[in-house]
Amino acid sequence: MISILLATYNGEKYLREQIESILNQTEQNWILYIRDDGSTDNTLSIIREYAKKYPGMIIPVRDKLGGLGAMQNFMALLKYAQSKYYMFCDQDDIWKADKVEKTLKAMKAAEAECEIGAYHCVCPVCVHTDLEVMDGNGTQIHPSFVEKLGLNAKGATFASLIFSNVVTGCTMMINQAMKDLLTVLPDSCMMHDQWIGLLAEGCGKRVYLPEATIRYRQHGENVMGAKGRSFVDKLGKILNISGYLKGIERTRVLRERQYSQLSDLYELHKERLTAQATKTAADLLNIKSLSGSERVKLLENGGYLPKDQYEAKTVKMYYRWWMK
Secondary structure: OEEEEEEEOOOOOOHHHHHHHHHOOOOOOEEEEEEEOOOOOOHHHHHHHHHHHOOOOEEEOOOOOOOOOHHHHHHHHHHHOOOOEEEEEOOOOEEOOOHHHHHHHHHHHHHHHHOEOOEOOOOOEEEEEEEEEEOOOOOEEEOOHHHHHOOOOOOOOHHHHHHOOOOOHHHOEEEHHHHHHHOOOOOOOOOHHHHHHHHHHHHOEEEEEEEEEEEEEOOOOOOOOOOOOOHHHHHHHHHOHHHHHHHHHHHHHHHHHHHHHHHHHHHHHOOOOOHHHHHHHHHHHOHHHOOHHHHHHHHHHOOOOOOOHHHHHHHHHHHHHHOO
């Protein structure tokens, strides 16, 4: 059985279309759990309507936790649901009809690779896919989210995932072994998908399916979005001096949070990390004892810098000048 975890908040505009796309999946061995985070529009009435129409298939999750925000809303759903596999679902996208089927096939193949003789898989696995990007009206903006952002989803490493997430939450499926690692999410955790991506790469298996299984809706109300990374985008930020300076500060805070997140992940899961992930974490967490130039040299020689030149530049700036 697959638990599909749908987190909602004021999602009346697109929610019906999303739920219908789940109902139309070629793989039907699932239960849809929906937790609302305090909507003030008609989202709750839509949820009640579908739950009444599809009892046992669509289950509203009711608790007294109040508004939690996107990440903790998903974590509350994950804690509530009990099954073999789990998928995360945003309220405003459209799932392609074979999304569940193809992701499940990739998951089972990954688990089979972990089996040794008669022993069943206990390896934490995360499968994630590409996305098609569309606008608020459903018109395609780009056939590939990964290409649009210039991400190296297939070749990402534990080191690169520290600085640049390539795992998009609404495309993920995780197994029970991965869920077992998610009992604690520290305050430093930036978003559940990046945390899960790091854990999968460092403690288990991360599988990227280079196919768009979802139509990702890019609009002004998204919590997270597909922002441009082209030269024109960056030039526009530079020409806007005030905006550029604010962007520099945001970048500093981002790199600082990434360091804190790595530190907490290491403390929580160091006994499970692979040898390579352990070395990467140890090198980066012990880097404060070095001078600025020595830090940059370690980043370069260790292969820890992001492939994207702009990302690599800001990482070096943080470790050389901003890190305290």
